[in-house]
Amino acid sequence: MIRPALALLLSAAPLAAHSPDDQTPHDQAGRIAVMSAFEPEWISLQADLEGAxxxxxxGTEFITGTLSGQEVVLFLSGVSMVNAAMTTQMALERFDIEAIVFSGIAGGVDPSLNIGDVVVAAEWGQWLETVMARQVGEAFELPGFLDSPFPNEGMIFTRETTVASDRGAPERRFxxxxxxxxLEVAGRVAENSDLAACNADNDCLTEPPQIRVGGNGVSGSSFMDNAQLRDWLAGTFEAQVVDMESAAVAQVAWANQVPFIAFRSLSDLAGGGEGENEMGVFMSLASENSATLVKAFLAEMP
Structure with a gap:
């Protein structure tokens, strides 16, 4: 008698896990998802949140309310690609999300950018979606059944990602x-925004921070602090900025056909600066600048 009862229990469990109620957002108000990777941006955004x-x-906190005149839900993405994808999809399933706005810090890749600058990239790719190729003689070679649209960096060959969605057949894209x-709204906001040049400890930037709207950003589950890889990212992907979450959120947004934008303030130069990585000094300044710009952006949105 035990085995039939156990079989019945197990067969019923998947039905309960995928009941129709689970497919309906728990919160029916149309909201903008405002995501942050680290607590400093999240705390700054909460400070101006009304009706929280x-x-x-x-295990993830979602805070609803009104920010800069918009109905929003604030939450932390968690650091790195899987966490960011997981929390983004969770928000889309539990709330009626009309757009996704990411606020965070990043490493500067473009040599023309400085710490404190904010990049609002037009597109995002996953540079660490890779094959680690075997060495054959003096070169590295991919298996015959794999390919890469980009020049390699040693054994690293970046590949496109296959994404399934309601857009049609699974699609390979980078x-x-x-x-x-x-992006158009962000451009208008950038023209009329001033960013802080010093943090609370009076550590100040050598150059006034600028805002760049457009260009490319890349993401991967690796903290970037290597000058050689930084140069490769800049040359291969024409990237301005590198982080550990934005491309994952962009992919989830694309697959769900939800508008997406990310504001990334440079806390460091991803290994391109002199001495130790600068993030420990300028993370608070970069976080505050990113959050300030996002609040101005929300106020400008229709």
């Missing part, structure tokens, strides 16, 4: 775009 209400879903209409 918090709920915890699978770049995932930010929403053109949101």
């Amino acid at each position: 209400e918090t709920q915890t879903i699978n 770049w995932f775009p930010a929403d053109p209409a949101l």
Whole structure:
């Protein structure tokens, strides 16, 4: 008698896990998802949030309310690609998300950029979606059944990602775009925004921070602090900035056909600066500048 009862219990479990109620957002108000990777941006955004209400879903706090005149839900993505993809999809399933706005710090890749600058990239790709190729003589070679659209860096060959969605058949692609209409709003905001040049400890930037809207960003589950790889990212992908989350969020947004944009303030030069990585000094300044710009962006949105 035990085995039939156990079989019945196990067969019923998947049905309960995928009931119709689970497919309906728990919060029906149309909201903008405002995501942050680290707490400093999140705390800054919460400071101006009106009517805040918090709920915890699978260990992640989601805070709803009004920010800069917009109905929003704030939450931390978690650091790195899998965490960012997981929390983004969770938000899309539990809330009626009309757009996704990411606020965070990043490493500067473009040599013309400086610490404190903010990049609002037009598209994002995953540079660490790779094959680690075997060495054959003096070169590295891919298996015959794999390919790469980019020049390699030693054994590293970056590949495209195959994405399934309601757009049609699974599609191979590397770049995932930010929403053109949101980029247009960001451009208007950039023209009228001033960013801080010093942090609370009075550590100041050598150059006034600038805002760059457009260009490319790349992401991967690796903290970048290597000058040689930084140069490769700049040359191969024409990247301005590198981080550990944005491309994952961009991919989830693309697959769900939800408008997306990311604001990334440079806390360091990804290994391109002199001496130790600068993030420990300028993370707070970069976080505050990113959050300040996002609040101005929300106020400008229709």
